[in-house]
Amino acid sequence: MSSPTVRRRAFDDLTAERGILFGGDYNPEQWPRETWREDVELMQRAGVNLVTVGVFSWAILEPRPGAREFGWLDEVLDLLHGAGIAVDLATPTASPPPWLGVRHPEILPVDADGVRLVAGSRNQFSPSSTVYREHALAITRDLAERYAGHPAVRMWHVGNEFGQVDFGDEAAREFRAWLIERYGTIDALNEAWATTFWSQRYDAFDEILPPRRMPYVVNPTQALDFRRFTSDQLLRCCTELRDAIRDAGATQPITTNFMGFFPHVDSQSWADELDVIADDQYPDPADPDSPADIALVQDLMRSLGGGRPWLLMEQAVSATSWRAHNLPKTPERARRDSLQAVARGADGVCFFQWRQSRAGAERFHSAMLPNAGADTDVFAGVVRQGAELRSLRPVVGTTVPAEVAVLFDWTSWWAGEDPTGPTDRLRTLEQLRRWYRVLWRRGVAIDVVAPGADLSRYRVVLAPHSYVIEPDAATGLRTAVEAGAQLVVGPFSGVADANGHLLQGRSPVLLRDLVGVSGEEWGGLPDEPTPLRVEADGPAGGASTAHGSHTATILAERLRTEGARVLAAFATGPLEGRPAITRNAVGAGAAWYLGTVVDDALLAAVLDKALGDAGVRGALGTAGELPEGLEAVRRGAALFLLNHGHAPVTVAVPAGVVDLLTDETSGGSVTVAPGDVRVLMERRSE
Secondary structure (H helix, E strand, O other), X not given: OOOHHHHHHHHHHHHHHHOOEEEEEEOHHHOOHHHHHHHHHHHHHHOXXXXXXXOOOHHHHOOOOOOOOOHHHHHHHHHHHHOOOEEEEEOOOOOOOHHHHHHXXXXXXXXXXXXXXXXXXXXXXXXXXXXXXXXXXXXXXXXXXXXXXXXXXXXXXXXXXXXXXXXXXXXHHHHHHHHHHHHOOHXXXXXXXXXXXXXXXXXXXXXXXXXXXXXXXXXXXXXXXXXXHHHHHHHHHHHHHHXXXXXXXXXOOEEOEXXXXXXXXXXXXXXXXXXXOEEEOOOOOOOOXXXXXXXXXXXXXXXXXXXXXXXXXXXXXXXXXXXXXXXXXXXXXXHHHHHHHHHOXXXXXXXXXXXXXXXXXXXXXXXXXXXXXXXXXXXXXXXXHHHHHHOOHHHOOOOOOOOEEXXXXXXXXXXXXXXXXXXXXXOHHHHHHHHHHHHHOXXXXXXXXXOOOOOOOOOEEEEOOOOEOOHHHHHHHHHHHHOOOEEEEXXXXXXXXXXXXXXXOOEOHXXXXXXXXXXXEEEEOOOOOEEEEEOOOOOOOOOOOOOOOEEEEEEEEEEEEOOOEEEEEEOOOOOOOOEEEEEEEEOOEEEEXXXXXXXXXXXXXXXXXXXXXXXXXXXXXXXXXXXOOEEEEEEOOEEEEEEOOOOOEEEEOOOOEEEOOOOOXXXXXXXXXXXXXXXXXXXXXX
C-alpha cells in the first residue's frame, strides 16, 4: 500500500504534467454510445484534461444484486485515455440502486420525526447501516480491482458530498458504540451530559437514543455528541471505501468532495484522511457578497490541506437548478470564478457537469456543453477558460502566504448555535463572513485554523465567534500575543468547554487575564441598534465620537475592565458606561475584546488598527481598502487582480511584469476592466 506522501506526490505529478486540471463530472451512462465520441472530441477542443466518471452509476454497474456490468465503463475509460483525458474514477456509492432499499429498507435513513425515507432520489442510505456498507464495499472492491491499473485512472473519488443524517435504529446502535468508545462508562457519560438536569440520568448505554423529536429541547451535550458522531460515521464510510481502493493496489490519490462550511461534516477532522482536498462551490450570482464569501471557503480548503494546492471539484458554468430562483452566470463571471479559485490555491477547476442532462431532477442545471450544443456562448466561454488555464502553468504547485489566522472549528459552531442560548440571532458563519469581508476588501490573505493549532507564524489572530475554548487553545493564544501577535476576540467567545458546559467564573474564563476584561452575563439587545461612545483615540481614529454614530446589535456582555484600555463603551441603556471594545497590551502584542456585535464600520476600524499594529499589509503592499470590487491575491510569484465591480480599476505595479493571460507587459500600472482578471508575474529569462 502506497504512503500518503507518495499519493500526494502523484497529484503533484498529475498537475506538473497537465497544468491546471480542467473538466467536470461526466455521465456517459445517460447518453447513447454515439454521443461519447462527440463528447471526447469537444472535450479536446475545450482543453479538458480531467473528468470525473461514475458518481451516479451504481444502478447501471449493478442492475440487480451481485450483477456486474463493467463493459460500458471499459469502453468509456479506453476512449478517454486514447484522447489524453485523465479520469477521476468515482465509487458509485452516493446513490444506491432502488433494489437495495426495497429489499433492505433498514438501509434507508430515518428523520428526527421517525419517518423512514424511501428510495428513488439520491443519498438514500444510512451511514450506520451494515447492509449498506457491505454492498458499498463489494461494488467498490470490484471496481478498484478492475481499474486500479487502468492508465486512464489518475485519481479516485469516494462517494459524493457526504452529508447523510440518520436518527433510526441503525444509527442508535452505532451511536451507542461511539459513546462507549468516547466515554468508557455510563457514569462518565452522565457527567459529560450533565444528566442530573431534568432527571435525565441513564443507567446503561442501551437506554440512549439519537436526539429524535422530544417534548421539549434536546440535552445540549447529547445534541453536540450526535453531531460529532454523524460526522465520524460519515468519515468511517469514506475511509472504508478508501481502504478498499488501496487494498486493490491503487496508488493514485484518493479524495472526496467537501461542501465548504457544511454543518454535518467536520472537515477539519477529515482532512488528514484525504490525499487531496476537494470542494464543491456554488456562489449565488444574485448575492453581491458572494465573491468574498466564496473566497473564505477557498481559504478554508487551502488551510485544510496545510497550504497545499486543492481541487475545485464542482461549480456551475451558468445557472444552478436547485435554488428557488436561479440567475445564470455570464461566461465572464464563470471565468472569473474559476480564476478566483486558482488565485486562492486551486490546481484544478471542474464543473458539474460536462454535458447538460436532458431529463431528471437537474435537467435545468447548466453544463459545460449545454443542450443547445457547442454553438453557444456558454461553450465558447468554456473553450476560452481551457485555453487560459493552460497559460497558468507557472502558478501550479505554488502557495498563498498568509500572516493572519482566523479561528474556526465545528465543535464551537455546533455548540455556539444551540437553541437554548441567550439569542438565536448570533450566527457563527454570519460573523465569520463579516470579519472576513473586511480582510478581503484589503487584499489580506488568511488561514482558517482550529483553536489549539500552532499560531507562531501569524502576526494577527482573529476569533470572530469561538464559543468553545479549551485550555490548550487559551495557552496558544497567550503565547502568540506575548510573542507579538495582535489577537481580536469577538463576542460570546470562550464561553464553554468541549462538552458545551459553561466555564465557571467571570467570562471569558480562560482568556480573562489575557484580554484584561471580564463579564458576568450575556443578554440580547433590543431590536433598535444600541448607541456606542467611541473614544477619541479609539479604533475609529477620533472621527466617530458623536453620540450614537456607532452602534451595537444582537448581544452584549456586562463587562468591567481589569487592566485593559476601554476603546468604546455603551452610550445609553442598562449597559451605559460599560465597556464594549477593549485592548490589553500583553508582552510584545495585544489582545482586543469585543463584548458585543458592532456595526460594520467600527468592526473594520478595529481590524484595521490590529492589522496596522502588526504590520500586516495587503497583496498590493498597502494598508486600507482596495478600490471598490477589486480582489487582490498573491500566489507564489503571481499577483491575481480580479475586478468584481462595475468600473475599471487602475493599480500601480512594477514595470515589466507580464500578464500570464494576455502576455502583455505592464509599464508601471495595469487597468482591470469590470469583470476582468489579470495575473501578473515578473518575466523570467529563458
